[in-house]
Amino acid sequence: MWNEEESSFTDLPTESDIDSAIASCPERVPCVPCGLKAQQEVIAQMRPLPGGGFSQFGQNYHTLDFVYVKPSPPDSRYKIAQIAKIEAMKTPALVTVVYFGRYDDICKKSPSPGVVSDEV
Ligand SMILES: [Zn+2]
Numbered sequence: 050m051w052n053e054e055e056s057s058f059t060d061l062p063t064e065s066d067i068d069s070a071i072a073s074c075p076e077r078v079p080c081v082p083c084g085l086k087a088q089q090e091v092i093a094q095m096r097p098l099p100g101g102g103f104s105q106f107g108q109n110y111h112t113l114d115f116v117y118v119k120p121s122p123p124d125s126r127y128k129i130a131q132i133a134k135i136e137a138m139k140t141p142a143l144v145t146v147v148y149f150g151r152y153d154d155i156c157k158k159s160p161s162p163g164v165v166s167d168e169v
Contacts, residue, residue, distance in 0.1 A: 056127075097137035103144075110135070110144075118146060 052059045062070065062085065070084030073091075095105045102111035110116065112135055117127040130146035 095137065095142045097142075101135065101137075103135055103137040103142060116146065118148070 050059045050061060051057075062081070066085075067081055070081050070088060071079040072084070073087045074080050074084035075087050076083055092106050095103050097103050098109055098111075102109060104110070110132060112132050114132050116130055116132060118130050120126055120128060129149045131149065132144060133147050134143075134145040136143040136145075
């Protein structure tokens with residue numbers, strides 16, 4: 050199933066997904082949507098990894114990894130970046146990235162070589 054908001058394909062929950070969602074349900078009344086929402090909130094939390102890096106949405110990230118950075122509206126194109134620095138123990142955690150851009154785009158915007166850092 051295509052998820053417009055996340056720009057990704059989403060699998061429909063399997064029988065075991067539904068069982069674990071019900072097990073995670075914060076309410077005493079078993080409810081699949083509430084259980085799935087509770088699970089999403091847990092995996093959305095940024096957790097520091099032993100030896101550096103962090104984990105979020107079931108994915109591990111380390112310094113020098115390449116990532117897509119979700120744009121903020123109205124820009125709809127994902128940006129390619131490399132993780133330069135991770136401060137996972139800070140609250141909120143801070144990730145510094147170096148954006149990669151098309152040579153022409155960067156040279157038009159800035160007279161100096163374009164290195165921009167931002168939070169994820
Ligand atoms: Zn519910």
